[in-house]
Amino acid sequence: MDPRTSRRAHGRTAEAVASYERSAAAYRALPRPYHAARTAEATARSTLSLGEDIAPAVTWLTDCATAFDALGASWSAARTRADLRRRRPAAERWPPGRPGYGDMLSPREAEVAELAADGMSNKEIATTLHLSPPTVEQHVARALQETGAPSRKKLVQALAADSD
Numbered sequence: 001m002d003p004r005t006s007r008r009a010h011g012r013t014a015e016a017v018a019s020y021e022r023s024a025a026a027y028r029a030l031p032r033p034y035h036a037a038r039t040a041e042a043t044a045r046s047t048l049s050l051g052e053d054i055a056p057a058v059t060w061l062t063d064c065a066t067a068f069d070a071l072g073a074s075w076s077a078a079r080t081r082a083d084l085r086r087r088r089p090a091a092e093r094w095p096p097g098r099p100g101y102g103d104m105l106s107p108r109e110a111e112v113a114e115l116a117a118d119g120m121s122n123k124e125i126a127t128t129l130h131l132s133p134p135t136v137e138q139h140v141a142r143a144l145q146e147t148g149a150p151s152r153k154k155l156v157q158a159l160a161a162d163s164d
Contacts, residue, residue, distance in 0.1 A: 014050065020046060037068055038076070044058075065080040068080060109139045113140065125140075
């Protein structure tokens with residue numbers, strides 16, 4: 001078992017945070033950016049579990065998501081963003097219900113549509129973006145409806161035409 005994990009599991013979270021911070025610094029010095037971001041992510045999660053000042057931990061998670069994006073680690077970036085959404089205070093969360101985008105696609109629908117246009121299956125998109133397959137199906141259907149594209153293959157041209 002990883003010693004940092006055992007410290008956290010045995011209620012020694014503050015020690016685990018310090019250990020994670022040292023590990024992240026060592027990975028940055030190597031340089032190992034993905035490992036540094038993963039370890040910084042663990043630092044942030046451990047810090048959040050302490051229940052103290054969460055602002056630095058939220059900043060670390062945001063930085064980790066940005067680092068994962070830069071490295072092309074989309075699954076890790078999506079996981080980190082999902083964690084950030086769960087940690088957001090209730091006052092800062094979106095109100096319930098779908099926000100109105102009029103005749104435009106929502107940012108998430110546009111993201112799903114681009115992946116669908118690139119040839120990914122609904123299941124692959126769901127796994128990549130941490131969504132359920134039925135949600136992906138709804139987003140693809142709305143994208144097809146809004147763009148007027150008759151098929152996923154034609155969605156590429158429709159999305160390009162909409163961005164012009």
